[in-house]
Amino acid sequence: MEKTEGEIIRAKLEADQSQSQISHLALDIGGSLIKLVYFSKNNGCSDDDDGNNKHLVLQGRLHFAKFETCKINDCIEFIRSKKLHLGGVRLHDAPASDKILVKATGGGAYKFADLVKEKLGIIVEKEDEMDCLVAGANFLLKAVHQEAFTYMDGQKEFVHVDINDLYPYLLVNIGSGVSMIKVDGDGKFERISGTSVGGGTFWGLGRLLTKCKSFDELLELSHQGNNRVIDMLVGDIYGGVDYSKIGLLSTAIASSFGKAISDNKELEDYKTEDVARSLLRLISNNIGQIAYLNALQFGLKRIFFAGFFIRGHAYTMDTISVGVHFWSKGEAKAMFLRHEGFLGSLGAFMSYDKHSLDDLSTHQLVQRFPVSGTNAGEKICCPLVGDLDDNDSIECGVYAA
Ligand SMILES: Nc1ncnc2c1ncn2[C@@H]1O[C@H](COP(=O)(O)OP(=O)(O)O)[C@@H](O)[C@H]1O
């Protein structure tokens, strides 16, 4: 008897999946970038004692990748070529065309659900963005070694996270826009504030002002520039001296881009690197200040900054850290996360739990073989920290809880 189209698709999916070692693909489709997380199993691992009285039941790697949201077709092609879409939940009682369900968060999970279904034949299961950000942050802070660090004056210092004393903290996610979330526990949080002046503003305004073709180019320009050429400093107003009475040094920015009004110059008269630098400083300062004010209002001492705006960029982190330190008089601390842009996708990944998958439902996913050589508190001096490259992955173990 001839097979129906549905049966053919299903047989193909099953054949493909049996070859694939990929499981649990999850997506975060944001206003600017699509972030992917997926797990690849290592061959031949089963029950094994890892020395902690915990049973290692599965080992593999957690992989990360990102694409610009406007290039979603490239992302779909990447997923198809690596057969990542087969790593979703298989629904056995659904019609053949609705067999595989993949977790996704971010606005694009709504906007592109039909496109993803049409191109990959999978159902997008939407997860709330704030839930996912918090779940992703908690996972990184608890399960991944050397995830959080401080950055000030060119020094990166890993932070020891005491998982028994993690909450409350403020999570500031700087994506296209900015969300500020007070986190009190697993799944316990409140989005207390936000601002539309975020990563999209930096990239959007920066592109218009400098004609840069890519975000990386804009970031690189900002690295070379000098903001004092365009920013009006306290010293510019006060004839070179500090305004000590209110605690402002002559070198403090009195007005971002303020010199552009008095200079009688056109945009072309400024170097693009100086424009990029002033813009980065403006956005980072503003976010640092709003974050601090929220931390103050809710009595939070720890602020974790995440989102792909940061990109592990030294000057961005330095500006945010100095701002938080300055306004809080050293009371609050700005911290950053190595997997800064992947919180949402990791949260969507963790939400597979709800579907009682063999691997993750009753088990705990943690990093194995933490990077050696650097410990919490150890200082690493590096002027340009750099972000994770696109092929980054974490060696993980799934342990019986
Ligand atoms: N390659 C890139 N292309 C575009 N924007 C980038 C890139 N790398 C970093 N960014 C910055 O990251 C922001 C998006 O951060 P992200 O956390 O992914 O948020 P969203 O979920 O809104 O896409 C952009 O607005 C931009 O400032």
Ligand SMILES: CC(C)(COP(=O)(O)O)[C@@H](O)C(=O)NCCC(=O)O
């Ligand atoms: C709407 C969003 C949650 C979307 O998340 P994003 O794609 O920017 O990561 C975010 O852009 C945001 O919080 N914007 C700030 C809106 C406001 O509080 O004014």
